[in-house]
Amino acid sequence: MGFLRTLNQERIVFAITVLIFVIASLTLPGFFSTDNLVAIMRSVSVLGILALGMALIIIGRGIDLSMVAIMAMTVAWYLQMMNNGMSSSSALLLALAGVIAIGLINGFLVAYAEVPAIFVTLATASFTYGLVRSQMIDQDAVPIPAGSWLEDLGRLRLADVPIEVYLFAALALLGFLCLRYTKWGRYVYYAGDNPIAARNSGMPVRPMMMLRYLISALIAFAAGLLTAGSLQSMNTRVVNSTQLYDIVLVTVIGGIGLSGGKGGMRNVLIGAALIGIMLNAMTILDIPLLYQNLIKSAILLAAIIFDGVINPRDEQTAQQGDI
Structure with a gap:
């Protein structure tokens, strides 16, 4: 009974991840090869960065x-x-200015206009896609120009491991240190747990919220550069793909509570590991993409239900309607 009381979502998911990894290593041909393990890490690196x-x-x-x-x-x-x-x-400065503008708009509307975040960010996503696709680019897939530094970035390896794997690990470590050992990190947890109490205690809740959405936008831009370097182009049709749901899945499945104030970077690593191993195993088994998406959707739904049970939304969260 004492052991059962120590179980939580993080530990359960970690145990499932280890179990799937062991079974796949023993039963699937080529799964445990060095090339395939590197492929798994690379496949979840950009997704993991976005999930951070x-x-x-x-x-x-x-x-x-x-x-x-x-x-x-x-x-x-x-x-x-x-x-x-x-x-x-010059192009990079203009693109960064656009990224910063979107992040600040998201943060301002959520923090100061108090519009629910789900509606704000859904609207800015739709507007950004429509504006850029109709006015700024002339095709869905935009290639990297010859001689660009992104070509070298996409080919960069350290000990035969792609650079995005190291960047994912570095960002996860940086996020862990900031959340665990800095005053700003503690404020993030306090604001997520009880934003009204945090504001009444003198914490800069609204400016911090703007800063988080700005950081989120910059992380997304960095992930996009890594994607472009890896694929030698950027296909804008990814906006209409399931990638957004995969990001939420990695975040929630690892144990970060949707009610706020709970979880950390370690949960993202565990969630990314589970999804990467599971998708790779399904690919080796030649499971069609349609069924892979169905399985991921079922797991996401189960994770949200489980999160709602162990992290019930309080009355304040329900009134805010922010997620």
């Missing part, structure tokens, strides 16, 4: 549905400007 940004928002009692649109459309615009002859530095 989403985790920061959710811990602070919010949600950001604009991350994939920011990732795809700002990087596509950056590539288009370079293809049109603009210098890389």
